[in-house]
Amino acid sequence: MPDYHPPLFPNEAYHVLNHANGFENLFANEGNYSFFLQKYMLYVQPIVRTYAYCLLPNHFHFLVRVRSEGELEKVWVALKPTSRKFGTFEKLSSKEQSDFISRQFGRCFSSYAQAFNKQQNRKGSLFIPNFKRKPITNDNYFYTVLRYIHQNPVRHGLRKKLLDWEHSSIHAYYWSKRKSNLERDDVLEWFGGNHSAREKAFWGFHQQGWSDNDLDLEI
Numbered sequence: 692m693p694d695y696h697p698p699l700f701p702n703e704a705y706h707v708l709n710h711a712n713g714f715e716n717l718f719a720n721e722g723n724y725s726f727f728l729q730k731y732m733l734y735v736q737p738i739v740r741t742y743a744y745c746l747l748p749n750h751f752h753f754l755v756r757v758r759s760e761g762e763l764e765k766v767w768v769a770l771k772p773t774s775r776k777f778g779t780f781e782k783l784s785s786k787e788q789s790d791f792i793s794r795q796f797g798r799c800f801s802s803y804a805q806a807f808n809k810q811q812n813r814k815g816s817l818f819i820p821n822f823k824r825k826p827i828t829n830d831n832y833f834y835t836v837l838r839y840i841h842q843n844p845v846r847h848g849l850r851k852k853l854l855d856w857e858h859s860s861i862h863a864y865y866w867s868k869r870k871s872n873l874e875r876d877d878v879l880e881w882f883g884g885n886h887s888a889r890e891k892a893f894w895g896f897h898q899q900g901w902s903d904n905d906l907d908l909e910i
Contacts (some may be wrong), residue, residue: 695823701760704827706836710750710819711810718748724858727803732800737766738792740874743840746858747847752840757792759895767791806896834881839898853897866891
């Protein structure tokens with residue numbers, strides 16, 4: 692059985708997702724989506740580079756690469772000013788590094804859930820415990836995941852076209868001249884050619900359908 696909770700290591704890329712408990716939704720209104728992204732920017736963006744995301748009513752997907760040890764060091768020290776006396780982030784064990792990275796995701800989910808519960812007058816866990824992640828092992832798989840994430844609203848029958856779903860990073864690629872916190876240029880460079888050719892290839896790639904080979908992304 693696949694391991695959907697592997698360690699999170701610096702410089703490694705992952706497909707990250709989580710789901711609401713039971714048949715509940717994570718997002719009850721439009722404001723919830725933007726509020727969740729605010730929490731993501733506060734807790735998670737400092738420790739990862741984000742390439743794609745999609746927020747759906749009862750689950751979400753992110754494609755990220757954990758930042759370098761040097762970048763994580765700054766976050767670690769900022770959160771724990773006294774940690775300097777215990778050495779640098781690089782000197783932590785692999786497990787300690789992974790636990791720190793995982794906790795930042797957990798802080799994001801916990802902070803959002805507390806606010807959501809208060810707004811919706813509900814109690815109890817909102818997310819399924821232990822968010823899932825799958826390592827990205829090569830470039831082809833990276834871009835398969837990227838496309839899969841952007842196609843998710845169509846796959847689930849929520850919309851007929853990619854751009855019709857508002858809560859997805861696909862819009863940052865469509866409006867590519869606007870400032871974005873996504874690692875957009877890194878993604879487009881993979882398609883080669885000049886800027887215009889890259890964008891054309893990017894959209895052509897996203898028009899390709901999915902296959903049974905994509906089913907292992909449903910984690």
